[in-house]
Amino acid sequence: MPPSNLPDTKVPSHTTQYLATLAVCTGALSMGATLGYSSPAGPRMMANSTSDDLTVTLSQFNWVSSSPSLGGVAGGLMAGVGVDFVGRKGVILVFSPVFFLGWLMIALARDVAMLLAGRLACGLAAGAVSIAVPTFVGEIASPDIRGLLGSVFQVMITTGILSVYVLGAAIPSWRILAGVFAGLPVLTFVAVLFLKESPLYLVSKGKEDEAAASLRFFRGKDYDASDELQVLKESLEESRQRKASAKDLLKPHNLKPFLIVLGVFLLTQFSGITAILSYMSSIFQESGSNLPDDVSSSIIAAVMVAVTLFSSALVDKAGRKALLVTSAATMAIAFNMLGQYFAGKESNRAWVDNAAWVPLACLVVFVSAFSVGFGPIPWLLLGELFSPEVKGVAVSLVQVINWSTAFLTTLIFAPLQTSLGDSGMYLLFSGLCALALVFSAFLVPETKGKTLQEIAAHFGGSPVAGSSQGRRTEG
Known part of the structure; x- marks a missing residue:
């Protein structure tokens, strides 16, 4: 010893x-x-x-x-x-x-x-x-x-x-x-x-000595990198043997998880989050809030940081589906209340004069709900639902569509606001969040505590498609 x-x-x-x-x-x-x-x-x-x-x-x-x-x-x-x-x-x-x-x-x-x-x-x-x-x-x-x-x-x-x-x-x-x-x-x-460069990348280029040095750099100078290096080599070899093209996404066991992940990302953007963050100060200017718009915006962002810091601990306790459903339901309610506030403002209703706090409260609730569910979980599903052989193709396609949708929702935010009015626009977002609730409840599988093989088998894929090590999914 x-x-x-x-x-x-x-x-x-x-x-x-x-x-x-x-x-x-x-x-x-x-x-x-x-x-x-x-x-x-x-x-x-x-x-x-x-x-x-x-x-x-x-x-x-x-x-x-x-x-x-x-x-x-x-x-x-x-x-x-x-x-x-x-x-x-x-x-x-x-x-x-x-x-x-x-x-x-x-x-x-x-x-x-x-x-x-x-x-x-x-x-x-x-x-x-x-x-x-x-x-x-x-x-x-x-x-x-x-x-x-x-x-x-x-x-x-x-x-x-x-x-x-x-x-x-x-x-x-x-x-x-x-x-x-x-x-x-x-x-x-x-x-x-x-x-140091990523050890997996260095192994992929045949630089095993540099990969071992990279592992020791990140794990400590006394760390024995031999076992982990061998796992990386085996994982890389398996990935190369199973590498697939875009056509393989059309196979049922790949297409279903692809459509689910794509749907979650699309509904994330349809919630209006990117546009809301881009136009935050203007929203508060138009709302008649008692606080300066810059202060209100900073409060919203501070809440996002705080909730995001603590939300990762909930993923493995509550589960992915439960958090998505709760997130979508809460966002829908927050936007509905915001739409009702602006409807009252547009109709010159008396109660609005004493409710200038509503926009800030609604957006605090919205970003909190987003940060718990539809903020982090789509990225987690991106790593869990795809088989290794199609992950590269699938992730690239989802990213392109995600950024494109973010562009479109931000571009049309102001024209939408003009054509529908503030109340109509937020009620539309509320309806889209309700759609996200239904989608999450009925189509998104719960992956909490499941191995990547079990997830692959759920979609009808090979039992070894998820991982050669059978590890449990991590939050």
């Missing part, structure tokens, strides 16, 4: 994994800031100010607010190829300067075209980050903390939204605000530069 003071070479250290996850997830901060930037910046861009020679019309701003999602489509596609070509770390290093240039173009924009180009560049980088960062984190994380580290990405996105709302309230210029966030991708680049 070895002396007790010697390190256990089979037990990984977690410190470097925590630090590495925080480092790469600074890219998620930039992504969140990109999603939330138009909320504080929009009213100032559209204001007729003598201090700025660039004024944006409402129709132009609709494109400014939605264009990052359009860039996200291209960024996701490029990163889907790039993570296997230049590596997970490589993609983050390549797109960090793109983020920097995007923010810089926004800060220095001389016309709307340059402003749009900057927003598209930020969206391009955000789309790449949404692929590369979760992939990197999932591949460097020890199984015992994979669920925890995986939740950091969503937490950092909401923290990025909060930071842009808070700084937007303090910084009067949308140009200076963009300039401040140009510093974030510089931090990401420098921090990630000192990390």
Whole structure:
């Protein structure tokens, strides 16, 4: 028996994994800031100010607010190829300067075209980050903390939204605000530069010595990487043998989970979350809230961060389906109440004068419900429901459609608001959330506590399609 003071070479250290996850997830901060930037910046861009020679019309701003999602489509596609070509770390290093240039173009924009180009560049980088960062984190994380580290990405996105709302309230210029966030991708680049590449990527390139060094880097210098390295090699070989094309998605055991995951992502966007985050300040301006719109927006974002921090603990206790159903039902109620408030406001009903707190309360409830269910769980299902041989194709398609839908919902938000009125628009979103409730209750399977093989068998797939190790799904 070895002396007790010697390190256990089979037990990984977690410190470097925590630090590495925080480092790469600074890219998620930039992504969140990109999603939330138009909320504080929009009213100032559209204001007729003598201090700025660039004024944006409402129709132009609709494109400014939605264009990052359009860039996200291209960024996701490029990163889907790039993570296997230049590596997970490589993609983050390549797109960090793109983020920097995007923010810089926004800060220095001389016309709307340059402003749009900057927003598209930020969206391009955000789309790449949404692929590369979760992939990197999932591949460097020890199984015992994979669920925890995986939740950091969503937490950092909401923290990025909060930071842009808070700084937007303090910084009067949308140009200076963009300039401040140009510093974030510089931090990401420098921090990630000192990390090792994903061990799975290195194994895929035949660099086994470098993969072993990477494992020791993330697990501790005394860690015996031989067993884990062998598992990676076997997993990679199995994946290569089972690799499939887009046509294989049409097989029933692949098509059904694909349609379920796609449906969940579409309904996530149809809930209006991306548009709400982009137009948050304008919503509060129109609502007649007693609080300044920047303060109200910051409260909403702070609630999102807090709820997201604690929601990961609920996934394995309550289950995926239960949280989706509860999330959708609560969002539907919140939007219905908001629609009723605006209907009363449009009809000049007396009770509205004493109910200026309603919009803030409704949106706090909405984002809380979203952060518990439809925020994190679609990404979890993305990893659980697909068989390994079609996962790459399926994830890429879902991401493209997800970003495209985010673009469309954000682009049409203001025209929809004009044509239906505030009350009609929120009642429409309430109905779509009710549809998400029905979809989740009757079509989404419960995967809590099931092995990946059991999930694959549920859809009629091969019992080994889920995993060669038969591990239980993690939250």
